[in-house]
Amino acid sequence: MITGASSGIGAAAARLFAQHGAHVVLTARRQKQLAALAEEIEAGGGRAAYVTGDVRRSRDMEHVVGTALDRFGRLDAAFNNAGQATPGRDPHEIPDGDYDTVMDVNVRGVWNCMRHQARAMLAGGRGSIVNTASVAGLLATGVGAPYVAAKHAVIGLTKAAAASYGDRNIRVNALAVGSTLTEMMESVVEQMPGVEQTFFARAIQKRFAAPAEIARAALWLCSDASSFVTGATLPVEGGTLAV
Numbered sequence: 001m002i003t004g005a006s007s008g009i010g011a012a013a014a015r016l017f018a019q020h021g022a023h024v025v026l027t028a029r030r031q032k033q034l035a036a037l038a039e040e041i042e043a044g045g046g047r048a049a050y051v052t053g054d055v056r057r058s059r060d061m062e063h064v065v066g067t068a069l070d071r072f073g074r075l076d077a078a079f080n081n082a083g084q085a086t087p088g089r090d091p092h093e094i095p096d097g098d099y100d101t102v103m104d105v106n107v108r109g110v111w112n113c114m115r116h117q118a119r120a121m122l123a124g125g126r127g128s129i130v131n132t133a134s135v136a137g138l139l140a141t142g143v144g145a146p147y148v149a150a151k152h153a154v155i156g157l158t159k160a161a162a163a164s165y166g167d168r169n170i171r172v173n174a175l176a177v178g179s180t181l182t183e184m185m186e187s188v189v190e191q192m193p194g195v196e197q198t199f200f201a202r203a204i205q206k207r208f209a210a211p212a213e214i215a216r217a218a219l220w221l222c223s224d225a226s227s228f229v230t231g232a233t234l235p236v237e238g239g240t241l242a243v
């Protein structure tokens, strides 16, 4: 199950997971993009289903998990990747509504997903959940304070869920994603021209990641190749946290 699969990192993950033999269930709000991606994966010999939904609505995510079980029999792995950013204005200039949206999409979204995924994985006896956090989950990077707070919360939820389910063969990890060239980043750069130079200034590798570079880390964490990794926040950020 991949959320936020209609573009960026989620779409790259859908392609990559399918190439590695996963049967993928894609979700996001945009039907057209999801349908085209599912069709592309199936045309390439993979297996893909899609369900439109909003991660802010628990019932939508329950429906996505149900679709995974109905179509493919079980849920082995989940990549909770849907997210939304706020531009980096001062907190007093950010409307309350933006705070609510950012917290709802990034934090409640992961919460909604994990609760339904955990039920399915407990029934199946195993599972791996990967939540998309950010360097902003560990540092004030210059993006909006609600986004920084939300991604910190994603890391907190990840650790707590890992601790809860660790004795029942379910691993839960997060990705501390760095600057990646996606629709979200394009919109941040449009609203804050030149902001990428601030991001690059911190990093060792002074460039944007391609979405596939993040997807490869998600694949590893979702797979048994990372069988002794849980509760972790894996940096995939060109060394931003190292210096």
Ligand SMILES: NC(=O)c1ccc[n+]([C@@H]2O[C@H](COP(=O)([O-])OP(=O)(O)OC[C@H]3O[C@@H](n4cnc5c(N)ncnc54)[C@H](O)[C@@H]3O)[C@@H](O)[C@H]2O)c1
Pocket: 003, 004, 005, 006, 007, 008, 009, 010, 027, 028, 029, 030, 053, 054, 055, 056, 081, 082, 083, 084, 085, 105, 132, 133, 134, 135, 176, 177, 178, 179, 180, 181, 182, 183, 184, 185, 211
């Ligand atoms: N691009 C970056 O530099 C960067 C850096 C750190 C973390 N991230 C995180 O990576 C994740 C993926 O973002 P991206 O960069 O690929 O951007 P993106 O805008 O291309 O993708 C975001 C995805 O989330 C979906 N989404 C947003 N709100 C949703 C909602 N309420 N319900 C369902 N789906 C929703 C969008 O439709 C889209 O599919 C996000 O969690 C983001 O916070 C991105």
